Amino acid sequence: MGNRQGSMDNWMSIDFGTSSSAVAIIRNETPELAPPLDSDAVDSKLFSSVAYVDKHENIWTCRQAELMGRQDPSRFLREFKLDIRDGRVLFDSEVTYVQLVAEILKTMKEAAERFLNDSIENLVLTVPATYYDDDEKTIVMKQAAGECGAGFKRIEILKEAQAAAVYYDYLEGQSGGRTLVYDLGGGTFDAVIVEHLETEYRLVGHHAGLEVGGKFFTEKILLDYLVKAGIGRRQATNDHRQRCEEIKRQLSYRETLPPITGESYTLTRSEFEHLISSDLDKTLESCGTLLRQTELQWSDLNRVLLIGGSCRIPLVRQKIEGRLHGMNAENTHIVWQCTENKKTIDPQSAVALGAAVYAMRKFIIPPPEPVTIGVLRNSFTGELYALKEGENVFGRSTNDADFAFPKDERMSRRHFSIEVTFNGSTYEYRLTDLRSSHGTIVDNMALSHQYTFAPTSAVLKGGEKISAGTTKFDFTI
Numbered sequence: 399m400g401n402r403q404g405s406m407d408n409w410m411s412i413d414f415g416t417s418s419s420a421v422a423i424i425r426n427e428t429p430e431l432a433p434p435l436d437s438d439a440v441d442s443k444l445f446s447s448v449a450y451v452d453k454h455e456n457i458w459t460c461r462q463a464e465l466m467g468r469q470d471p472s473r474f475l476r477e478f479k480l481d482i483r484d485g486r487v488l489f490d491s492e493v494t495y496v497q498l499v500a501e502i503l504k505t506m507k508e509a510a511e512r513f514l515n516d517s518i519e520n521l522v523l524t525v526p527a528t529y530y531d532d533d534e535k536t537i538v539m540k541q542a543a544g545e546c547g548a549g550f551k552r553i554e555i556l557k558e559a560q561a562a563a564v565y566y567d568y569l570e571g572q573s574g575g576r577t578l579v580y581d582l583g584g585g586t587f588d589a590v591i592v593e594h595l596e597t598e599y600r601l602v603g604h605h606a607g608l609e610v611g612g613k614f615f616t617e618k619i620l621l622d623y624l625v626k627a628g629i630g631r632r633q634a635t636n637d638h639r640q641r642c643e644e645i646k647r648q649l650s651y652r653e654t655l656p657p658i659t660g661e662s663y664t665l666t667r668s669e670f671e672h673l674i675s676s677d678l679d680k681t682l683e684s685c686g687t688l689l690r691q692t693e694l695q696w697s698d699l700n701r702v703l704l705i706g707g708s709c710r711i712p713l714v715r716q717k718i719e720g721r722l723h724g725m726n727a728e729n730t731h732i733v734w735q736c737t738e739n740k741k742t743i744d745p746q747s748a749v750a751l752g753a754a755v756y757a758m759r760k761f762i763i764p765p766p767e768p769v770t771i772g773v774l775r776n777s778f779t780g781e782l783y784a785l786k787e788g789e790n791v792f793g794r795s796t797n798d799a800d801f802a803f804p805k806d807e808r809m810s811r812r813h814f815s816i817e818v819t820f821n822g823s824t825y826e827y828r829l830t831d832l833r834s835s836h837g838t839i840v841d842n843m844a845l846s847h848q849y850t851f852a853p854t855s856a857v858l859k860g861g862e863k864i865s866a867g868t869t870k871f872d873f874t875i
């Protein structure tokens with residue numbers, strides 16, 4: 399049984415993470431997570447990003463690797479995404495990173511094909527904002543995915559943050575605006591600002607690759623444990639680490655740990671928070687640097703989208719809330735596990751699902767070409783802009799020189815958008831500045847009622863409806 403398309407048209411997506419990876423397919427024009435083949439629990443839809451290289455150079459992946467790694471930790475590889483390069487993975491083996499990643503991608507491809515019940519040749523592979531088109535890591539990832547590796551014929555690379563923003567928009571229904579994607583995963587922290595423009599998700603900037611994340615938080619508990627138990631660092635085993643990982647996860651849901659027979663070590667949530675607090679402060683500093691670099695304020699953001707498994711730690715949200723409050727950015731929403739219209743957005747699968755939505759929109763059901771319904775003329779420069787169905791954004795964020803409004807602080811950063819929708823008989827224009835929506839103007843008559851309006855052109859003045867200062871333009875339908 400196949401999809402609506404032929405198997406050659408099938409797409410899947412992979413978010414290859416430091417500690418875990420997620421895979422999505424598209425069925426009936428809907429993205430779905432494909433679980434590992436050996437997953438027996440309903441909630442374990444993630445793949446463990448680990449491998450084991452045996453003495454005969456065979457590569458074992460994911461769950462099988464975990465089992466083998468217990469017997470021989472010296473040939474077990476975990477959290478190696480940070481080390482990916484053009485070279486070998488172990489000093490005494492010929493296995494390269496390309497081969498290693500290829501095997502992991504193959505495992506995921508197989509699981510996705512089994513889940514879809516069809517073969518899949520095309521892949522959207524997400525990468526961190528720090529990867530560039532031609533850098534070593536991107537090349538290794540592409541080779542691993544390609545025909546000599548996992549066997550994909552077509553590979554599209556997409557930034558993780560863009561994929562997350564796409565998924566948020568997909569759930570929320572074209573929300574628009576600016577999103578700060580706060581991604582606190584296993585190995586790194588990435589802060590990325592994405593701007594939603596019509597069907598495009600533009601990367602405004604990033605401050606990424608900070609080595610703060612879940613593996614370091616677990617490491618801190620492990621150190622505390624070893625010191626208190628009088629065990630030397632070198633004697634630390636995978637079992638110790640596993641126990642500390644479990645303690646960390648439990649503390650996201652409870653203040654104290656339940657007593658365990660035979661276990662004298664314990665840690666409270668507040669003690670754990672004390673261990674990681676300065677690391678979390680670094681993530682906020684990273685966001686602050688990004689905002690300064692992009693000349694934005696916290697209040698210029700429409701939302702902070704929290705992704706990555708480590709965002710499950712309550713202190714992460716508390717710190718961001720505190721920062722938004724301190725910066726008078728109460729209108730900037732924190733999106734955590736659920737969108738404004740109450741759809742679930744899981745922090746560890748949003749990237750893979752968003753990448754699948756991206757593939758669906760771009761390659762499977764491309765959106766209709768927006769219809770031009772009017773012309774907007776900049777009264778100051780005389781330049782003309784086509785006003786289309788969908789979102790039309792004007793102001794410095796598209797391009798500093800784009801639309802030269804006189805500087806007026808009330809017009810927040812000289813930036814607003816007009817969203818045009820056609821409801822069957824009339825066009826609806828929704829004017830939105832950076833912070834908030836200022837009502838919907840239905841049909842041209844209402845437009846003329848609220849603003850100085852001539853039959854073929856409108857002069858929009860500032861006013862309480864749009865805080866556009868002295869913004870002025872001609873609008874021709």
Ligand SMILES: Nc1ncnc2c1ncn2[C@@H]1O[C@H](COP(=O)(O)OP(=O)(O)OP(=O)(O)O)[C@@H](O)[C@H]1O
Pocket residue numbers: 414415416417418419479581582583584585586587611612613643646647648650705706707708709710711745746
């Ligand atoms: N309940 C929880 N409480 C605290 N941390 C958690 C919880 N669940 C998962 N994590 C942590 O989330 C991290 C994995 O998150 P995620 O899958 O987003 O990272 P990744 O994508 O593998 O890493 P990266 O994005 O850095 O490449 C792990 O370090 C894990 O310990």
Ligand SMILES: [Mg+2]
Pocket residue numbers: 414415416558583584706
């Ligand atoms: Mg990740």
